[in-house]
Amino acid sequence: MLLMIPGPVQLHDRIIRAMARQMIGHRTREFSEILEYCTEVLKELFGTKHDVFIISGSGTAGLESAISCFSNVKRITCIDNGKFGDRLGKIAERYTEVDVVKFEWGRSIEIDEVERSLAEGSDAIAFVHNETSTGILNPAKEIAKIAKEYDALVFMDAITSVGGDYVEMDDWGVDVAVVGSQKCIGAPPGLCAVAVSERAWEFYNERCPFYLDLEAYRKKLNDLQTPYTPAIPLFFALHEALKIIEEEGIENRIRRHRELSEFVRRWVVESGLELFPELNEFSKYSNTVTAIKMPRGVSDGELRGEMRKFGILISGGQEHLKGKIFRVGVMGNVTFRDVLTTLSCLERILVKRGVVKPVLSGLI
């Protein structure tokens, strides 16, 4: 099955082979070298000179580690314009007071409303950079800028942007950011990484979960180790995935993600379908996932079911968007051929039902 969902992504052959090996001890030089290499490349991808910690757990574990470890704040503004923004709020409320600034899913963030929440007494803010549930790239730089005016600590869910789009934590003034392994980095799921500015440690809360306590990770990283047994096969895979990224070059990789996603969007618009996101002057379409309104006369079950018959997995909408949108992920080591195959099949299914025009061959 070709995975064209917003993670887990299709693995490069080299990454599959990297996992197919015997275990090693995790307190050995060999493991330390892998950990060191991964940490250094991830710093580049996050755009930070500061700490990066790799945790054996999903992206959600990384987000909780980030928020809980630096939860010594009075109140955190959580921006919710999609499922993952909503999740940030749910995680944060276990640790501190939360003010959720909510926008209808699919709509863009209004900076004024964010500022109002900050002005009302938040000393921290959390937002999703690339909201895969709706296909929107939220304005990270602008949010961090306004947060700076209020001296607020900035948390960014960069789970689906790091490795596929520009992330410049230090330049933008983001204090804590999180990435997942199974998205634009192109590795299998099961690891996440948290990048932490120096300033964030002023907000360190020792009552964070034991397993997610970055202070323990920091201490052990001095010996190039992890505090608890790491998921070794996933480290083998991440190591190879990051080597592939270095070989491709980060700029080239981001360009590829952008061009492929632009191609998907061009097909959507020209074929007569509608993109789901409502943009404003700050937001952009995601360059790693495209959310498309479900055309009338086709059900989610039919569309995705027929795609599965073609051997391709795409995503539906989440929560109340189920049945209203479908989503095509373009993440990791995805190729033009993968995108073309996907759109060909989509076009075939939708043309047959008379809901789109056949335009694909003219776009290539």
Add this chain to the structure above:
Amino acid sequence: MLLMIPGPVQLHDRIIRAMARQMIGHRTREFSEILEYCTEVLKELFGTKHDVFIISGSGTAGLESAISCFSNVKRITCIDNGKFGDRLGKIAERYTEVDVVKFEWGRSIEIDEVERSLAEGSDAIAFVHNETSTGILNPAKEIAKIAKEYDALVFMDAITSVGGDYVEMDDWGVDVAVVGSQKCIGAPPGLCAVAVSERAWEFYNERCPFYLDLEAYRKKLNDLQTPYTPAIPLFFALHEALKIIEEEGIENRIRRHRELSEFVRRWVVESGLELFPELNEFSKYSNTVTAIKMPRGVSDGELRGEMRKFGILISGGQEHLKGKIFRVGVMGNVTFRDVLTTLSCLERILVKRGVVKPVLSGLI
């Protein structure tokens, strides 16, 4: 390198190959079937008819999930007679009041002292079944029995016993138990499982960490899914590891662990080395790891360094036991040949230094 450490263990070829495949979607029937199979076999290994939840994270994540989710208790007695007992206390103190009942590492648990702590006002107890830091099998059944007299909730760290020794949660009256994937189950590290009695839910604390909240796992398991993206390659591996266990038969597997560990202990004693644990009427030697006193005139660095030259990894002591003991793990799909190879090399190194007698060939 042959891994003869108490986890991660050497992988069976079939398990290595099981990981070497393309990703699948985690919201698919294929993944659900894997999750269902793994959950059912784990129930057998835990000796429970109740819930088992698999978490993407190390054994420590599983312990924290167990304790934090059911931390609606007044006070928890944590038994510490080794590094992992100590860890239980450190995790528990983030969530509730803790009374640590401490024994010198390497000594056995005195049930009377445990009872005193319970009588003084604990309504929960946590202990390590198989303490790998010292090579002791703690008396799970006796601890659970005394806990029952005080109606206390019973947490058991079974990370290194499940799959290698008898664990009968329901029979013994253990409420919550945890296993790690990379120990006696024989899979790679990165997954853990938490088994939960019905009664434990009476102590459910909704303020547990979001990522480790078993209520979310319980809801999603109804649809045979996990709440967050699972570490898919590790599920492929666990699935294969559990198939191997089913093929071997649980009884046979436990017998193999016992016989191999007995063989290690016989060699230790006959060669003139000393076992580290001090047993009492309740405790036993671990059947999955053997802790041996470091003989005079040999340093930890020398012994383990020379073993590494032979291509074999064994463990040293942890924390203050560093340099005082060394440990040989016999876990998972380990064979008699692996044990023999290990003891041959140990004997060669130690005979050369004149600290043991060559007895191995006479024992085979």
